[in-house]
Amino acid sequence: MKYIFFLTDKELLLLDLKDQIKITRQFLIDDLISSPETFKKEIIHEEKGLIVIPDYWITSRFYPLETKRKSIIEEFLKRRLPSDFPEIPESKDFFEYIFLKQQEQRGILVYLISESLFYSLYRNLFSDLLIEQRITTPAFLWKSKLSRKFEMDKGTILFMHIYYKNAYLCFFSDSCFLFSRLIDIDEETYINQISYEAMQSFRLVSQRTKKEIEKIYIIPKNENDKEKLANMLNIEVEDISDKIYLPNPEISLVEKLGTFAFLDKSDILNSAFYIPYRPIRRLKEWFFFQNTGIIVGVLVFMIMLMETLFFNRIFPPLPKEKKGKFLYVQDYISYLDEIISYEKRPDFSLLLLKILNCLPDHVHLTEIKIRSGPLNIELIGYVDSRSIEEFQDRFSAFLKRLRKTFKNTKIPGLSEIDIKKKKEGFGFLFGFNINEG
Amino acid sequence: MKDRYKKKWLILALVWSCAIGLFFFNLYKINDYQKRKESLIVKEEIERFLKLHKGQLEDISREKEKFYDHIPNIKIGLLKIEERLERLLKKNGLTMEKIEYGGIYKGISNVEIDLMCNGIIIGFINMLSSIKKRFPYLEIENIDIKFTKPMKGSFRIKMKYNFLIKDQNV
Numbered sequence: 001m002k003y004i005f006f007l008t009d010k011e012l013l014l015l016d017l018k019d020q021i022k023i024t025r026q027f028l029i030d031d032l033i034s035s036p037e038t039f040k041k042e043i044i045h046e047e048k049g050l051i052v053i054p055d056y057w058i059t060s061r062f063y064p065l066e067t068k069r070k071s072i073i074e075e076f077l078k079r080r081l082p083s084d085f086p087e088i089p090e091s092k093d094f095f096e097y098i099f100l101k102q103q104e105q106r107g108i109l110v111y112l113i114s115e116s117l118f119y120s121l122y123r124n125l126f127s128d129l130l131i132e133q134r135i136t137t138p139a140f141l142w143k144s145k146l147s148r149k150f151e152m153d154k155g156t157i158l159f160m161h162i163y164y165k166n167a168y169l170c171f172f173s174d175s176c177f178l179f180s181r182l183i184d185i186d187e188e189t190y191i192n193q194i195s196y197e198a199m200q201s202f203r204l205v206s207q208r209t210k211k212e213i214e215k216i217y218i219i220p221k222n223e224n225d226k227e228k229l230a231n232m233l234n235i236e237v238e239d240i241s242d243k244i245y246l247p248n249p250e251i252s253l254v255e256k257l258g259t260f261a262f263l264d265k266s267d268i269l270n271s272a273f274y275i276p277y278r279p280i281r282r283l284k285e286w287f288f289f290q291n292t293g294i295i296v297g298v299l300v301f302m303i304m305l306m307e308t309l310f311f312n313r314i315f316p317p318l319p320k321e322k323k324g325k326f327l328y329v330q331d332y333i334s335y336l337d338e339i340i341s342y343e344k345r346p347d348f349s350l351l352l353l354k355i356l357n358c359l360p361d362h363v364h365l366t367e368i369k370i371r372s373g374p375l376n377i378e379l380i381g382y383v384d385s386r387s388i389e390e391f392q393d394r395f396s397a398f399l400k401r402l403r404k405t406f407k408n409t410k411i412p413g414l415s416e417i418d419i420k421k422k423k424e425g426f427g428f429l430f431g432f433n434i435n436e437g
Numbered sequence: 438m439k440d441r442y443k444k445k446w447l448i449l450a451l452v453w454s455c456a457i458g459l460f461f462f463n464l465y466k467i468n469d470y471q472k473r474k475e476s477l478i479v480k481e482e483i484e485r486f487l488k489l490h491k492g493q494l495e496d497i498s499r500e501k502e503k504f505y506d507h508i509p510n511i512k513i514g515l516l517k518i519e520e521r522l523e524r525l526l527k528k529n530g531l532t533m534e535k536i537e538y539g540g541i542y543k544g545i546s547n548v549e550i551d552l553m554c555n556g557i558i559i560g561f562i563n564m565l566s567s568i569k570k571r572f573p574y575l576e577i578e579n580i581d582i583k584f585t586k587p588m589k590g591s592f593r594i595k596m597k598y599n600f601l602i603k604d605q606n607v
Contacts, residue, residue: 283442290445297452304459311466318473329483332494335501342504348577349565356558368582 004268005051006257007121012039013256017265020247023256029121036124049126050268052260055139055170055180057115058275064107068099073108074278081112088112090119094135096275100176109176111275126277134274138260139170139177144271145263146217147175149243155214156205158198160229161259162221164251167194168259169201173209182258191225195232219246219262346375351434355379358401362394362425369431378431382424391419391426408435505601506574511541514600515548521572522552529564531556534591547599550575555591558582565594574599 003024004015012032014025032039061084065073077097082089095112113119113135126133142159146152153175161168167190170180183197202213216237220226230237249261348370355368355377365381383398385391392414402411412430420427487494508514519536526533531554539549554561561582568575576597584590 286442287445290442290449293449294445294452297449297456301452301456301459304456304463307463308459308466311463311470318470318477329487332497335497338501338504339497342573345569345576347566347569348580349562349569352558352562352565352580352582364584364587366584368580370580372578 003049005049006260007051007053007057007118009054009117012121015257017268020265021249021253021257021261021263021268023253029117033120033124039125049133050274051133051135052141053113053115053118053135053137055137055177057113057118058111058137058139058177059114060109060111060176060178062100062107062109064105066106073097077110081110085112085114088114088116088119090122093278094119094122094275095278096273098176098273100174111177113275122277133277133280135276136271136274137177138168138258138263139180140273141263141267141271142170142259143172143175143177144273145244145267146240150217150238150240156209156211158201158213158216160194160198160216160218161262162190162194162219162225163259163262164254166258167197169194169198171201171205171213173205173211178205178208190221191228191232195229198229198233219244346370346372346434351377354405355402358398358405360394360397360401363398364424375434376431377434378429380427380429382422382427385425388426395426395428406432406434409433503573505546505599507601507603509603511548511600511602514598518550518572518575518598525564525567526554526556529556529560529567531560531564531592546601547576547597550594550596550598552594552596553591555585556589558584558588558590561592568596 004017004021006013006015010029012027012029013023014027016022016024027039063076063080065076067073077095078092081091081095085091091112091114095110097108097110100107100109122133142161143152146159152172156171156173159168159170159172161170162185165185165187167183167185168180169183171178179201181197181201183194185193206212213235216229216233216235217240218226218229218237219241220239226237226239245264246262247264249257253261351370352368355365359365362384363381364384365379367378367380369378370376371378383391383394385394395417396414399411399414403409409432411432417428417430506514506518508517515538522536523533533552533554535551535553537551539551541548565577565580568577576599577594578597579593579595581593582590583592
């Protein structure tokens with residue numbers, strides 16, 4: 001982070017944080033609104049920035065909500081804030097919240113920027129740069145600094161910083177920033193002045209929180225400020241000037257920056273609470289996934305690459321295939337099929353001999369037809385007989401012999417045979433399929 | 438920053454595309470290697486089998502050769518078979534009446550033969566037996582016998598002549 005942008009009603013100061021806070025450039029707000037180009041040129045390469053705005057540009061509101069889910073809360077505020085603050089619709093992009101229990105009611109305390117000047121400045125200077133800006137106030141920074149050393153979580157506390165010609169009064173309730181006041185003080189009567197202003201503010205605090213101020217943390221101007229104020233206000237006052245580190249800024253810097261000048265580099269950079277510009281934060285949330293995705297992707301790629309190299313180098317190369325060998329085996333299989341089909345060919349000479357051997361006397365064949373494929377025999381002939389009984393006897397003997405010879409074949413019975421009366425006796429015609437060679 | 442944000446998405450997409458691409462490439466390589474290895478194993482097994490059963494396989498090859506008549510030309514083959522059949526008929530006391538051939542088609546290595554003859558049945562039976570034993574490339578399909586006298590008649594055989602054209606110059 002190169003610069004801190006310190007905003008006041010009239011000026012924007014560019015602060016350099018290298019060793020100690022130093023003002024490097026000053027811009028008038030009016031000039032920035034009319035011609036922001038000069039400013040933009042200087043910060044265009046910056047990716048992160050801190051904008052410090054006055055405490056009174058911040059407002060807070062409590063919303064009773066049961067959920068603690070970030071996505072629901074943000075969606076709710078995105079819809080709710082523009083309706084609750086119609087004069088600053090951009091507030092939906094600039095807010096931060098903390099979980100809070102207020103008067104036995106759970107909810108969130110939302111901090112948002114109520115100053116419309118901020119939005120016009122932001123639009124002019126930063127909106128198109130997509131710089132991840134963190135917006136904070138001196139009060140947030142002091143709260144963060146004090147929390148590291150003192151108990152701030154419970155009770156209503158006043159932080160009082162008396163310096164040069166001012167007194168900075170900052171009120172916190174249960175660790176939440178309420179409001180602050182900057183009082184111009186007189187060298188001689190400043191204790192009375194401060195105590196009067198503080199008393200006025202106490203009323204406001206008790207109205208808002210229904211609680212009384214319990215403790216005052218003070219960075220005094222003089223040694224006896226603590227006692228004097230404790231007596232006048234009748235509240236416990238703790239001098240913390242020895243317990244925290246306070247730089248010794250130049251008067252000119254204090255005049256410009258006020259109490260902010262008393263914060264050191266680590267207080268500014270390590271502050272945990274700030275108001276982000278939400279669209280960029282949402283965008284930034286993906287950076288983690290992008291980076292993780294790239295790293296994991298590169299790792300996976302490397303593993304895959306190693307695997308590829310492993311395959312190429314470690315795996316033994318396979319010998320080249322000898323072509324034609326497999327076909328040769330296929331040929332043998334077809335040769336075997338041919339041999340088997342040859343073996344299955346019917347022996348027609350044997351078939352004829354078998355049929356002729358079955359013929360008894362008086363039974364004569366005139367035609368024999370043998371068909372291969374499904375082996376089929378058709379026999380046409382006649383039986384030399386004078387009567388049908390004689391035909392029946394002689395023909396039955398023929399069928400019986402056929403059945404005996406062709407054991408596995410179904411030889412038709414007399415009922416299935418076509419019989420005709422002929423001059424020589426009785427003609428017949430029948431066929432059958434053979435299931436054997 | 439907006440550009441860097443976009444660039445990061447591009448880098449992310451590129452890195453993952455490369456990684457996934459390489460993953461599929463490796464997957465393909467593994468599968469290919471496995472397939473080639475398996476096929477090599479099968480081929481080695483076959484080779485071993487062929488070596489081990491060389492004798493039997495040669496017998497099969499020789500046996501199969503018998504089912505085809507190796508001829509230089511189909512016309513020569515048909516004339517040769519006609520001559521052989523005539524000789525066989527004569528030997529068995531049969532007379533050839535007619536011999537007809539079916540169509541010769543390119544790429545088909547067989548021709549239908551329709552042979553008609555007459556004589557005594559025993560001669561015909563002997564002829565059928567001789568065809569089966571001596572000419573395995575002749576495949577009898579149908580037989581028709583018409584008896585004109587007891588044990589005498591006219592015979593018709595339909596058979597398939599299997600041949601292989603073998604160029605003698607090769």
